Amino acid sequence: DPAWFGLAFLLHRPYTHQRCEFLKYLEKNGIENRPIISGNFIRQPCISTFCEEEHPENYPGAEVIHSRGFFVGVHQIPLDQAVIKQLVDIMLAFPFSPYHFTLVTGSNGMLGRYIRDVVSEQSSSTEILDSKPQKIRTKDSEWIFATREDGDLRRVEDVQYIFKRYQPTRVIHCAARLASFQQMSAKPVEYWFDNVTMNNNILKTAYEFQTWIGQIKLVSILSTVMFPKDAQFPIDTSSIYNGSPHPASESYAYAKRSLAQLTQWYRTEYHCNFVSILPCNFFGAYGDFNPRTAPLVNALIAKIENQNPSIPLQMMGTGQPLRQIMFAEDLARIILWSLENYSEDQPLIVAGEEVSISQLVQLIAQQMNYQGVIQFDNDTNKDGPLRRTADTCVFAKLYPTFRMTSLSLGIQKTIEWFRN
Amino acid sequence: DPAWFGLAFLLHRPYTHQRCEFLKYLEKNGIENRPIISGNFIRQPCISTFCEEEHPENYPGAEVIHSRGFFVGVHQIPLDQAVIKQLVDIMLAFPFSPYHFTLVTGSNGMLGRYIRDVVSEQSSSTEILDSKPQKIRTKDSEWIFATREDGDLRRVEDVQYIFKRYQPTRVIHCAARLASFQQMSAKPVEYWFDNVTMNNNILKTAYEFQTWIGQIKLVSILSTVMFPKDAQFPIDTSSIYNGSPHPASESYAYAKRSLAQLTQWYRTEYHCNFVSILPCNFFGAYGDFNPRTAPLVNALIAKIENQNPSIPLQMMGTGQPLRQIMFAEDLARIILWSLENYSEDQPLIVAGEEVSISQLVQLIAQQMNYQGVIQFDNDTNKDGPLRRTADTCVFAKLYPTFRMTSLSLGIQKTIEWFRN
Known part of the structure; x- marks a missing residue:
């Protein structure tokens, strides 16, 4: 049980532009998801007013999580293999097109x-x-x-x-x-x-x-x-x-x-x-x-x-x-x-x-x-x-x-x- | 008249060890000389107590002047060529030996x-x-x-x-x-x-x-x-x-x-x-x-x-x-x-x-x-x-x-x- 809360995913960089669309698609197909809480805090409008000198680009790891990361919730009851396979199939069926x-x-x-x-x-x-x-x-x-x-x-x-x-x-x-x-x-x-x-x-x-x-x-x-x-x-x-x-x-x-x-x-x-x-x-x-x-x-x-x-x-x-x-x-x-x-x-x-x-x-x-x-x-x-x-x-x-x-x-x- | 006060000299690095000896030799031969005032201030015992964090090595220019520089006074009456030649001859006659x-x-x-x-x-x-x-x-x-x-x-x-x-x-x-x-x-x-x-x-x-x-x-x-x-x-x-x-x-x-x-x-x-x-x-x-x-x-x-x-x-x-x-x-x-x-x-x-x-x-x-x-x-x-x-x-x-x-x-x- 490595994940007790959610599975973290990162989209590859060329698919950044499809993140919103992809998350909506997952939801529509019954896969709940959330942004990863940490993200890049410097892009948070309220926080950015406290650190105007900071550039969000200086935190490439946080940037990646912010723009390409998401959580998929882990069910409280262990899922069987067929359900997991279905999850994977749904994800891969999305029409990814690199940008x-x-x-x-x-x-x-x-x-x-x-x-x-x-x-x-x-x-x-x-x-x-x-x-x-x-x-x-x-x-x-x-x-x-x-x-x-x-x-x-x-x-x-x-x-x-x-x-x-x-x-x-x-x-x-x-x-x-x-x-x-x-x-x-x-x-x-x-x-x-x-x-x-x-x-x-x-x-x-x-x-x-x-x-x-x-x-x-x-x-x-x-x-x-x-x-x-x-x-x-x-x-x-x-x-x-x-x-x-x-x-x-x-x-x-x-x-x-x-x-x-x-x-x-x-x-x-x-x-x-x-x-x-x-x-x-x-x-x-x-x-x-x-x-x-x-x-x-x-x-x-x-x-x-x-x-x-x-x-x-x-x-x-x-x-x-x-x-x-x-x-x-x-x-x-x-x-x-x-x-x-x-x-x-x-x-x-x-x-x-x-x-x-x-x-x-x-x-x-x-x-x-x-x-x-x-x-x-x-x-x-x-x-x-x-x-x-x-x-x-x-x-x-x-x-x-x-x-x-x-x-x-x-x-x-x-x-x-x-x-x- | 480029020099109204003194002529600045630098000994080459391999002759650093002969500086004192050379200055005494000049004096003995009637050529007055002084250290160059700026030197490396951080080596000055009193000043060093105020900047203990500083390393004298970080100021290589000042170090060079400190360890290898000296002034020879300029006479208030222009010297004739023969006297200048004599000055040069005296300087070069010193037994320099590189270290x-x-x-x-x-x-x-x-x-x-x-x-x-x-x-x-x-x-x-x-x-x-x-x-x-x-x-x-x-x-x-x-x-x-x-x-x-x-x-x-x-x-x-x-x-x-x-x-x-x-x-x-x-x-x-x-x-x-x-x-x-x-x-x-x-x-x-x-x-x-x-x-x-x-x-x-x-x-x-x-x-x-x-x-x-x-x-x-x-x-x-x-x-x-x-x-x-x-x-x-x-x-x-x-x-x-x-x-x-x-x-x-x-x-x-x-x-x-x-x-x-x-x-x-x-x-x-x-x-x-x-x-x-x-x-x-x-x-x-x-x-x-x-x-x-x-x-x-x-x-x-x-x-x-x-x-x-x-x-x-x-x-x-x-x-x-x-x-x-x-x-x-x-x-x-x-x-x-x-x-x-x-x-x-x-x-x-x-x-x-x-x-x-x-x-x-x-x-x-x-x-x-x-x-x-x-x-x-x-x-x-x-x-x-x-x-x-x-x-x-x-x-x-x-x-x-x-x-x-x-x-x-x-x-x-x-x-x-x-x-x-």
Whole structure:
């Protein structure tokens, strides 16, 4: 007789919104129930006037009991098995439908903004709830787009506060501190500490908060800088660690490698549903358009925009090397898909169309109606590897119907954003 | 006229002990001087009675001024260049002789204890100053042997407290959290976090405290587990990152790799005199003698000790693989030598004699007067790589006169310690 008064239940976090409905349903089916007395006292209107300085979010255990807990009374006469089975059957017959709380870190970055756009367009019932952090409600999730203003992810207290406050059931971890190769190679210590600390804090907190929240799906975003500097193509997940990354972004790359490893270790040690996505080169609106620091396509757009067409445009190298290029909006769609569909151990490599640098420059010039001459200096020393093709067959198998935006359309959209 | 009253000077930390002598010397040579008025007020006997709760160590800036600062008066009539040169000449003519403060972390480990032993024997004037942490005074340094009792290196506050308190000019960072392969592979998250956090805290704090202390020499101890699992011999520093480490100690190994990298990044970004030593297999007294978790030689000693000589001793594998084995006391001597003599970018690889596993077993059995039969099961699957020879030629060039203890003498000393 472990329970002499009542059986305590907790709904999983994604079913919080169904608590009232569920309790009414139980009552209708003859199962008496009550709220659990302790709850979160700070939310009690009278008590809150005595402790105005306290935030209910600081008591995550009480919050959980408050919002998701209930008692079912224990009968004074022992029940037989059939009645207990009936109780269970009634409970499970309820039409549970999960409603998620999805936290996106780094929401001011290029990728974070595309994720927000795709989320906004995915549901006609989108409702913008708040602006700091920006919150959007869709039919299956509330989305919390956190930025630097909502907390410094290098401070574990800030990360804990965000988790206490929003109790996310899903996390898309896009936040990273990066800069031009020149800046990163000048300050390796800072780029190592900032990135590794953010990643450690996010994964550790997500793991620890599973006690309150239940299983959390966490998707981390990696980077091709992780690949060894002289990797043989096609690069797959088995070759990521076969050599040092490029020295120009070494400490940033090692922080991404440790993020991939930690993701893996949380899976093996605690069976966490943490996964990682490893995207190749991507481009798009919202991003950096500084010719010296921006991703390849964005830098080319900025360069051509500022070029006097009567002077030949000078490009470094031969233009022959092939690169996989992807529109950031496609990556955003894949990341959102992965929340539901990707649960494998290995980082999921995704990449776009493979084109030569010269084809790419021609394409951009054409879209921008640039009429001037384009000249490559044909210095092979500036080319870098001729191909760095990554193996995307795992993704192709898992999501065969996914259609990437054509490069020309992606570039066109990016130019439009850049010009307006 | 920047100074209307006096010129403020700070002695470097290793000359703290000469401050009084130096000030008397200045006075004798006609250079008037005074203590800097602010100093550390909490050390003022009267004031200290009003703030008994305060620790003077919590004010490292005031401490520095207190213990190493002084004023030289400025003459009311501008001095000519010759007089200023004379002032400088007098100051530099003082017989400065550095006296270091050397912090050893992980002093309860096998290596830490050998370092303490070698330090104790190096000077006849050794004076044991304190027991918590154990402090030893030799003719050129005060040695602070910190253990878990003196602070949890995973807490940055504890590390800062140790640095505030002892202001070390040299650090030997031996502390690490390790266990058997079985334990480490079961809890990769913990071994990653604990080790990477300790390392990050130690290096970051040492860098930051250079503001108060002046340049700090820091020697970190790495491990052969860093090497790729199927590294080709001879392994040198260029091959450390050419592949994943052995999965059994993967997260520990990655934490060591990141220690080596961070050491390197502090050198390139801030010109810190941080170096690292990468020792191969070592053995000795004080260590673990649990047959399942101890280093190779220690485990064999424990195994043979408990063996009934009338039953054949079963060994796994063929006994053919070659391994480099080193007495921990030799490693301690090399680490102490590196404080003065090693300032290169690359981890310094050091290793002992190369012997086959079967030779090693014979040698230990002989030293232990074990008369029983020894049988290898000759299962080549249990052998691991046939050789994992590391390239020690850099060390051999830098310290050609170093003589390693013979394997048999090292083993003999270890057995003696184990039996008593």
